Amino acid sequence: MLQQVEGSHGIAEAVALCRPEVISAYPITPQTHIVEDLGAMVKRGDLGNARFMTVESEFGAMSAAIGSSATGARTYTATSSQGMLFMAEAVYNASGLGLPIVMTVGNRAIGAPINIWNDHTDSMSMRDSGWIQLYAQSNQEALDLHIQAFRLAEAVSCPVMVCVDGFILTHAYERVDIPEQKQVDEYLPSFQPRQVLDPNRPISIGAMVGPEAFTEVRYLEHHKQLEALKIIPTLQKEFHEKFGRDSGGLVSGYRTEDADTLIVALGSVNGTIQDVVDEMREDGVLIGSVSICSFRPFPLAALREVLKKAKRVIMLEKSFAVGLGGVVDPNIRMTLRGISKPIYNIIAGLGGRAITKKSLHEVFDKAIKDELEGTHFLDLQWDIVNKEIEREKQQPRSGPIAENILRDIGSVASDIA
Amino acid sequence: MITQRVKFYQTDTFTAGSRLVDMESRSVQANMERTNSLNSGHRACQGCGEALGARYAIDAAMHATDNKIIAVNATGCLEVFSTPYPETSWQIAWIHSLFGNAAAVASGVAEALAVKGDTETRVIAQGGDGGTTDIGFGCLSGMFERNDDVLYICYDNQGYMNTGVQRSSATPPTARTATTMPVGPEPGNVFGTGKDVPRIAMAHDIPYVATATVANLKDLEAKVKKAMSFRGARYIHIFVPCPLGWGSQTYDTIRLARLVVECGLFPLYEAEYGEVIRVIPIRRQVPVEEYLKPQRRFAHLFGKKGNPETIAKLQVMADKNIQKYGLLKKGGEDE
Ligand SMILES: Cc1ncc(C[n+]2csc(CCOP(=O)(O)OP(=O)(O)O)c2C)c(N)n1
Ligand code: SF4
Ligand SMILES: [Mg+2]
Numbered sequence: 006m007l008q009q010v011e012g013s014h015g016i017a018e019a020v021a022l023c024r025p026e027v028i029s030a031y032p033i034t035p036q037t038h039i040v041e042d043l044g045a046m047v048k049r050g051d052l053g054n055a056r057f058m059t060v061e062s063e064f065g066a067m068s069a070a071i072g073s074s075a076t077g078a079r080t081y082t083a084t085s086s087q088g089m090l091f092m093a094e095a096v097y098n099a100s101g102l103g104l105p106i107v108m109t110v111g112n113r114a115i116g117a118p119i120n121i122w123n124d125h126t127d128s129m130s131m132r133d134s135g136w137i138q139l140y141a142q143s144n145q146e147a148l149d150l151h152i153q154a155f156r157l158a159e160a161v162s163c164p165v166m167v168c169v170d171g172f173i174l175t176h177a178y179e180r181v182d183i184p185e186q187k188q189v190d191e192y193l194p195s196f197q198p199r200q201v202l203d204p205n206r207p208i209s210i211g212a213m214v215g216p217e218a219f220t221e222v223r224y225l226e227h228h229k230q231l232e233a234l235k236i237i238p239t240l241q242k243e244f245h246e247k248f249g250r251d252s253g254g255l256v257s258g259y260r261t262e263d264a265d266t267l268i269v270a271l272g273s274v275n276g277t278i279q280d281v282v283d284e285m286r287e288d289g290v291l292i293g294s295v296s297i298c299s300f301r302p303f304p305l306a307a308l309r310e311v312l313k314k315a316k317r318v319i320m321l322e323k324s325f326a327v328g329l330g331g332v333v334d335p336n337i338r339m340t341l342r343g344i345s346k347p348i349y350n351i352i353a354g355l356g357g358r359a360i361t362k363k364s365l366h367e368v369f370d371k372a373i374k375d376e377l378e379g380t381h382f383l384d385l386q387w388d389i390v391n392k393e394i395e396r397e398k399q400q401p402r403s404g405p406i407a408e409n410i411l412r413d414i415g416s417v418a419s420d421i422a
Numbered sequence: 423m424i425t426q427r428v429k430f431y432q433t434d435t436f437t438a439g440s441r442l443v444d445m446e447s448r449s450v451q452a453n454m455e456r457t458n459s460l461n462s463g464h465r466a467c468q469g470c471g472e473a474l475g476a477r478y479a480i481d482a483a484m485h486a487t488d489n490k491i492i493a494v495n496a497t498g499c500l501e502v503f504s505t506p507y508p509e510t511s512w513q514i515a516w517i518h519s520l521f522g523n524a525a526a527v528a529s530g531v532a533e534a535l536a537v538k539g540d541t542e543t544r545v546i547a548q549g550g551d552g553g554t555t556d557i558g559f560g561c562l563s564g565m566f567e568r569n570d571d572v573l574y575i576c577y578d579n580q581g582y583m584n585t586g587v588q589r590s591s592a593t594p595p596t597a598r599t600a601t602t603m604p605v606g607p608e609p610g611n612v613f614g615t616g617k618d619v620p621r622i623a624m625a626h627d628i629p630y631v632a633t634a635t636v637a638n639l640k641d642l643e644a645k646v647k648k649a650m651s652f653r654g655a656r657y658i659h660i661f662v663p664c665p666l667g668w669g670s671q672t673y674d675t676i677r678l679a680r681l682v683v684e685c686g687l688f689p690l691y692e693a694e695y696g697e698v699i700r701v702i703p704i705r706r707q708v709p710v711e712e713y714l715k716p717q718r719r720f721a722h723l724f725g726k727k728g729n730p731e732t733i734a735k736l737q738v739m740a741d742k743n744i745q746k747y748g749l750l751k752k753g754g755e756d757e
Binding site: 026027029054055056058059060061062064065066068069070071072073074075076077078080094095098102202203204206207208209210211212213214215217218 | 489490491492494495501502505506507508509510512513514515516517518519520522523526527528529530531532533534535536537538539543560561563564567568
């Protein structure tokens with residue numbers, strides 16, 4: 006049914022349609038609306054026996070999810086930013102234990118300086134945790150990916166993060182098609198795990214594994230994700246058949262056919278990029294874009310197939326590995342191993358900085374002229390940065406960066422001293 | 423003929439005592455049918471109080487629930503010595519997740535059982551003092567506060583044993599650990615620190631809180647059984663000597679667990695909904711020295727360079743407990 010709803014509400018509705026049995030959550034912006042909606046549904050009795058746990062922390066949220074999933078209940082949680090880091094130890098544990106928990110990440114920056122706005126630092130910090138990570142381009146896709154996520158997680162016994170841009174998607178009101186319960190039931194069978202905690206068939210889960218078998222366990226975790234690479238397109242296809250829409254998959258290209266220049270990105274920024282592609286196409290530029298939906302497992306082959314013919318690739322990402330450059334960028338270089346072509350890396354939208362069409366236009370133009378540096382920071386205010394660098398030379402050992410900038414501008418209470 | 427009733431104070435702690443009571447009143451451990459939840463072959467040190475405590479407690483819980491137990495274990499000695507892959511000593515449904523999250527994982531298990539309408543299976547979370555009073559404390563308090571249907575058992579050996587005997591917030595004053603060495607002006611762990619988790623548990627007004635030791639088996643079993651008669655959050659704090667960490671003789675594990683109670687340093691009590699409802703009285707108070715002396719972690723208090731003032735401070739702590747819980751009350755002898 007078509008409805009004009011907030012992104013978070015659409016996600017909550019989708020999760021509800023998946024008949025979750027246990028939901029545990031700890032509030033953090035911008036994830037809150039999703040779990041608030043689910044909490045209300047559970048309280049009203051809309052979700053049958055389902056339980057909603059208001060835990061004491063994100064670490065508790067993921068830990069409770071571990072217990073509930075290991076007992077055979079379909080389990081869901083959601084978090085963002087600092088919460089993602091706070092639960093980190095349990096995130097790795099859930100995948101190590103092969104528990105098909107589904108978690109929404111309302112993508113948000115990580116502090117300090119504390120910042121509630123969107124970028125991908127939080128989910129990227131868990132990129133090697135053994136979780137599958139799917140990135141949604143739109144509210145509709147965010148909703149649809151959750152339905153696919155439960156099926157995928159349970160098919161391969163591996164937890165799945167559905168990464169949804171904070172505010173840009175979670176808080177945006179858009180028209181979405183919310184499926185019927187019957188359709189979802191047909192698409193997503195009930196959860197029937199092979200191993201559960203059951204006093205009638207007691208097993209020990211979570212043993213201490215030494216060097217004799219640890220590598221094998223890890224490799225098999227990797228193998229599951231490689232399997233997921235095959236399953237994801239099938240789920241996308243079946244989803245299309247059942248719901249009549251294209252959502253998910255490994256990667257999706259936009260006007261890539263004859264493109265010399267291809268922009269690669271994750272999540273909602275693909276919308277803006279596609280607008281820019283359209284505009285530049287009108288000016289006769291052979292440009293296209295590719296959205297990576299499945300970041301883990303990383304679709305090396307599928308992406309290589311799309312990118313190989315282009316003359317240059319621009320990786321635009323909302324994540325940043327301090328001391329190196331892009332986080333996704335090295336993955337692109339692995340994708341194109343053995344193929345020689347310029348790869349530009351643009352770091353954009355950190356901490357919610359708007360990614361405007363105008364700036365994209367400029368930077369793509371530069372890249373097309375092969376005038377862009379290897380790692381480019383979109384709309385970086387060089388005046389402020391250079392001033393700070395200069396000052397730091399005169400007076401080093403000065404601690405918190407944001408406060409230094411403010412102190413130098415003279416706009417903080419730090420002047421009191 | 424004049425007969426005199428023989429009174430066995432410790433029926434059931436000793437095999438001979440067991441045979442003198444009827445089947446019903448025998449301990450679970452005396453019962454050949456006990457589950458032996460933590461089976462032999464595990465890698466605990468000789469004389470490990472934690473291994474003993476865990477078997478006593480979980481067997482009693484299995485007995486009380488018709489073998490319907492799921493246990494969640496925190497990282498620590500108990501977890502490490504019981505499950506070296508590919509082996510396990512556990513004869514029950516058991517999961518280990520992390521060091522600091524046993525209570526939360528157990529809450530999740532309990533909620534999953536609730537969704538599935540399984541009211542028979544009961545959930546136990548267990549961990550060492552470090553996993554309970556320190557790193558797992560947030561999750562523990564959350565589980566208490568939500569009154570989740572979980573019994574949490576802390577095996578208190580007063581330190582981080584698994585990582586090589588470091589101080590925890592359950593380490594007593596003056597005790598030597600790898601991070602509180604017996605050097606400097608205040609050797610060992612300092613006074614005025616530490617956390618009384620059973621009392622903190624009580625402050626959550628949860629249905630049941632109890633303390634126990636591995637020396638008093640009948641009492642420990644009775645408390646576990648009682649805990650299983652409640653729904654909601656419950657907590658049992660079991661004192662379990664650690665020969666390796668304490669520098670005590672392996673044969674002294676039970677003796678030390680008895681002495682710590684008899685000197686007053688570890689009061690045995692039960693509380694329901696935040697109120698102490700019963701204490702185990704001390705028949706004859708022993709001086710703290712008797713408890714401290716057999717342990718090398720307190721060696722700096724004795725010998726030539728002995729430290730009577732510090733011992734006196736520990737005696738004050740013991741006396742305070744006796745006062746506070748009324749452990750030497752008259753007429754309590756027949757408990
Ligand atoms: C997050 C985390 N920090 C530290 C450790 C290391 N560690 C493992 S067991 C342990 C000590 C356990 O002490 P306690 O809970 O008292 O149990 P015991 O071994 O004494 O029975 C520590 C510090 C860990 N596994 N995880
Ligand atoms: S170190 Fe202590 S607690 Fe750990 S196994 Fe040995 S005796 Fe038991
Ligand atoms: Mg300990």
